[in-house]
Amino acid sequence: RATAAPPAPAAERPALAPGETAVSALRIHGERGIELVAEGEAELQRDDTLLTADRVTYREPTDEVLAEGDVVLSRGGDTIRGPKATLVVGDRVGSFETPTYELSRARPPALAGDAPRTVAGSGEADLLRLEGENQYRLANATWTTCSPQDPDWYIRARELELDYDREVGTARGSSIVFMDTPIFWMPWAEFPLSGQRQSGLLPPTFGSSNKTGVDFTQPYYWNIAPNYDATLAPRIMTRRGVQFGGELRYLGEDYQGTTRLEWMPNDKVTGEERRLGSIQHQHRFAPNFYGTLDLNAVSDDAYFEDLSSSIGVASRVNLLREGRLIYAGGWWTASALAQRYQTLNPDPDVRNAEPYRRLPQLRLDAARADLAGGMAGLLETEFVRFAHRETDRDEASRFVAYPQLSLPMQGAAWFVTPKAGVHYTSYDIDRAAGTAGKPDSITRSVPIVSLDSGLFFERESHYFGKDYLQTLEPRLFYLRVPSRNQNDIPLFDSNRFDVGFAQIFAENRYSGSDRIGDANDLTAAVTTRFIDAETGVERVRALVGQRYYFSDQEVYLYDKDELRRAGTGNEILAGLGGRITSTVTVDSYAQYNTETSRTERLNASVRYQPGFARTLNLSYRYAPNLRVDDDIVGLKDIDVSGQWPLARNWYGVGRVTHSLKDDRITEAVAGIEYNGGCWVFRTAVHRFAIDEDDVTNAIFVQLELNDLAGIGSNPLSLIKRSVPGYGKINDSSANRVFGED
Structure with a gap:
C-alpha cells in the first residue's frame, strides 16, 4: 500500500x-x-x-x-x-x-578481535542492471576502490558482474588502467569484492635475478570448497626455462595440511630435470591423540641456491622429513618419531654435516606436582635408534631415563627449590671402521643435584619527574654434577649451548644426551627493572650474572674445547635494555671472560621509532669464538636498517649487513615505496652472498592496487624481514600510534 x-x-x-x-x-x-x-x-x-x-x-x-x-x-x-x-x-x-555507483560492504577482520573494515567499490557504466538483492550487471563499465572522482586506477570491462552474495566480481573483455594507461589486459577475470576467496587468475608476478634472469609467474587460484583450495603457478625464467608449480591447502574438523610441488622439465643452464615436493599435515585422531607429517625433498643440492631470490631459502641446508605421533595423558605424554634429513651440499670434512636419522625415537615423560610432602616428580625416558647415510659414522641404539624429585618452596618475595635426579644412559653401538676397538656397549649413570633460590624486592621511586616501580631480583643457583669419562660415546645429538641468561641456570651445558657436563659451580645473578608507574611500560631492565667454578671442568665435546678451571668466576654476563623513551628502544647483552680478559660475545641494538613508517635500527654482533661443530668461524658484523619518509607519500627502506671480520657486505637491501592512497608502488634490490664466491642479485617491482591485487614481484616479505619495525604504508589495520605510552 x-x-x-x-x-x-x-x-x-x-x-x-x-x-x-x-x-x-x-x-x-x-x-x-x-x-x-x-x-x-x-x-x-x-x-x-x-x-x-x-x-x-x-x-x-x-x-x-x-x-x-x-x-x-x-x-x-x-x-x-x-x-x-x-x-x-x-x-x-x-x-x-549511464549511471555512477558506489557500493560498500564490511570486510571481515584479518585477525580475531580486529574491527571490520569497509571496502567501497565505485565506477560508472553505460548501463547498470539490478538483478536481485546484491546482484549487479554492468555494460561498458569501470570499477575501482579509489575515490570515485578521477581514480588513479580502475578495471575497465565490456561486461562486469558484481555478486555480493559470493563477494565476487567477474570482468569480461577487461583491462586494468593505471594513470589513464592500460597496463594489463584480461579476457576474463574474477576479483574479490570484500576480501573473500574465489577462483580465477591472480595478477602475475615478475622480477629478475642473476641466477634466473627475467622471472615471470602467472598464478591461478582455485577455490575448490570452503575448506579446500589450490594455487597453480606456471613460471618462466629466461635463463632457466619453464617451471610448473602448485600448492594445495585443506582443512577438516580434525586435520589440516599443505602440499606443494614444483617441476622443471629441463633447466637450460644445467641440462637437468629439477623438482621440489613438500607435505605438511597435522591430524587429531582422538581428543588426546595427535599426529604430524613434515616431508620435504628437492632433486639436487643447488635447487634453492639457483631458483630462489631469498637468502633465507637459498641458504637452506637440511630439509626435514619426519612423522610424529603424540598422546597426551593427564600427567604423562608418549610420543613416537621417525626423522631424517636431506642435506644439501654435504661436506664430508665437517663433522656431522648431515644430522643423524632417528629411526625411531620413542619418548615417555611424566610429571606430578602433587606428591607427598609438597614434592614434585619428573620422569623423562627415551629410546632412539641413530642411523647415518655415511658408512664411516657410528650408529647406535640409546636408552635414557632421567627421574627427578624437587621440593618447591616459596613465599610472597622468595623461592627455594632443591632438586635431585639421576641421568641414566645406555648405548648399543655399531662401530664404524674408524672407531673399531672402542667399546660397543656403554652405560653411564650421573647424579645431578641443584639448589635454585631467589628473592624479589620492589619499591616506589621517582626519577626525572616520573614515578617508577623499581624491582630487585637476586638469584643463586648451585649445580653439582660429578665427572664421568664420556670420550668413547659418539656424538649423535649433542652440541654446545651458547652461554646466555637462560643457559646459566641450566643443568647441562650441552644439548642432547651424549654429553652430561660435569659441574661444581655457583651462579649468582641480579636483575633490576624500572617500570613506569603510570603506564606499566618497562623503561629499563638491567641484569648481571657470574658463574663461580669450584672444580676444574673435565667433560668436553671436541679436543679444541676450552674447559673452565677452578677458582674465581670466569664468566660475567650482563644485559641492559628497555623502552628508554617513547621513541627509543635498546637491547644489549655481553659475555666477558675474566680469565682471558676477553669479551666472548657482545650483541647490542638500538631502535629509533618516532612514528608510523619511521624507524631506524642499528645493531652490532661480536662473537670471536663462535663455532660450527668443532670449527671456530667467528662473527663480527654491523647491521643498519630503516624505513623513513623521503618526500610526500615517498618512503625509503634499506638494510646493510657488513662483516667486519671478512671486510665485505654479506647482505644489502635498498628500496622505495610510494603511497598513492588507493595504490602503492614498491621496488627493491636485494644482494646477498651465501659465501664469498656465490653472490645473488635480485630486483623486485610491485604495483599493489588496494583491495584488489598486487601486480609484479612482491618484496614485502623481504622488507619485513630486513627492517624490524617496518610499517606497511597502505595497511589500514596497522597500529599507527607511536611516541605515546
Whole structure:
C-alpha cells in the first residue's frame, strides 16, 4: 500500500511499517492504488530503499517505478546515480542508464578481535542492471576502490558482474588502467569484492635475478570448497626455462595440511630435470591423540641456491622429513618419531654435516606436582635408534631415563627449590671402521643435584619527574654434577649451548644426551627493572650474572674445547635494555671472560621509532669464538636498517649487513615505496652472498592496487624481514600510534 505526502526532511520522515511504500514530492497527481506521479523533489521510500528524482512515476499494481532526472537510489551501503532508472521495488530489479555507483560492504577482520573494515567499490557504466538483492550487471563499465572522482586506477570491462552474495566480481573483455594507461589486459577475470576467496587468475608476478634472469609467474587460484583450495603457478625464467608449480591447502574438523610441488622439465643452464615436493599435515585422531607429517625433498643440492631470490631459502641446508605421533595423558605424554634429513651440499670434512636419522625415537615423560610432602616428580625416558647415510659414522641404539624429585618452596618475595635426579644412559653401538676397538656397549649413570633460590624486592621511586616501580631480583643457583669419562660415546645429538641468561641456570651445558657436563659451580645473578608507574611500560631492565667454578671442568665435546678451571668466576654476563623513551628502544647483552680478559660475545641494538613508517635500527654482533661443530668461524658484523619518509607519500627502506671480520657486505637491501592512497608502488634490490664466491642479485617491482591485487614481484616479505619495525604504508589495520605510552 502506498501513501502520498509532501517531501519532508530526512530526520522528520515517519517510520514505515515493513513493506509499506511512501511517495512524497512538491506535486503529486494520479490515482492512489493505480498510478502516482510525483514531481519536484520526488522521493519513494520502502524499508531500507530510498529513491529520489525530479520525477517519479509509481505503478502500485505492478510495483514498478520510472524515475527521471537526477535519480539517486540509496540502499544499505549502496548509492547509484543516473539520469533515468526503471525499478521493480520489491523484487529489487531494474536498470539505470549511464549511471555512477558506489557500493560498500564490511570486510571481515584479518585477525580475531580486529574491527571490520569497509571496502567501497565505485565506477560508472553505460548501463547498470539490478538483478536481485546484491546482484549487479554492468555494460561498458569501470570499477575501482579509489575515490570515485578521477581514480588513479580502475578495471575497465565490456561486461562486469558484481555478486555480493559470493563477494565476487567477474570482468569480461577487461583491462586494468593505471594513470589513464592500460597496463594489463584480461579476457576474463574474477576479483574479490570484500576480501573473500574465489577462483580465477591472480595478477602475475615478475622480477629478475642473476641466477634466473627475467622471472615471470602467472598464478591461478582455485577455490575448490570452503575448506579446500589450490594455487597453480606456471613460471618462466629466461635463463632457466619453464617451471610448473602448485600448492594445495585443506582443512577438516580434525586435520589440516599443505602440499606443494614444483617441476622443471629441463633447466637450460644445467641440462637437468629439477623438482621440489613438500607435505605438511597435522591430524587429531582422538581428543588426546595427535599426529604430524613434515616431508620435504628437492632433486639436487643447488635447487634453492639457483631458483630462489631469498637468502633465507637459498641458504637452506637440511630439509626435514619426519612423522610424529603424540598422546597426551593427564600427567604423562608418549610420543613416537621417525626423522631424517636431506642435506644439501654435504661436506664430508665437517663433522656431522648431515644430522643423524632417528629411526625411531620413542619418548615417555611424566610429571606430578602433587606428591607427598609438597614434592614434585619428573620422569623423562627415551629410546632412539641413530642411523647415518655415511658408512664411516657410528650408529647406535640409546636408552635414557632421567627421574627427578624437587621440593618447591616459596613465599610472597622468595623461592627455594632443591632438586635431585639421576641421568641414566645406555648405548648399543655399531662401530664404524674408524672407531673399531672402542667399546660397543656403554652405560653411564650421573647424579645431578641443584639448589635454585631467589628473592624479589620492589619499591616506589621517582626519577626525572616520573614515578617508577623499581624491582630487585637476586638469584643463586648451585649445580653439582660429578665427572664421568664420556670420550668413547659418539656424538649423535649433542652440541654446545651458547652461554646466555637462560643457559646459566641450566643443568647441562650441552644439548642432547651424549654429553652430561660435569659441574661444581655457583651462579649468582641480579636483575633490576624500572617500570613506569603510570603506564606499566618497562623503561629499563638491567641484569648481571657470574658463574663461580669450584672444580676444574673435565667433560668436553671436541679436543679444541676450552674447559673452565677452578677458582674465581670466569664468566660475567650482563644485559641492559628497555623502552628508554617513547621513541627509543635498546637491547644489549655481553659475555666477558675474566680469565682471558676477553669479551666472548657482545650483541647490542638500538631502535629509533618516532612514528608510523619511521624507524631506524642499528645493531652490532661480536662473537670471536663462535663455532660450527668443532670449527671456530667467528662473527663480527654491523647491521643498519630503516624505513623513513623521503618526500610526500615517498618512503625509503634499506638494510646493510657488513662483516667486519671478512671486510665485505654479506647482505644489502635498498628500496622505495610510494603511497598513492588507493595504490602503492614498491621496488627493491636485494644482494646477498651465501659465501664469498656465490653472490645473488635480485630486483623486485610491485604495483599493489588496494583491495584488489598486487601486480609484479612482491618484496614485502623481504622488507619485513630486513627492517624490524617496518610499517606497511597502505595497511589500514596497522597500529599507527607511536611516541605515546
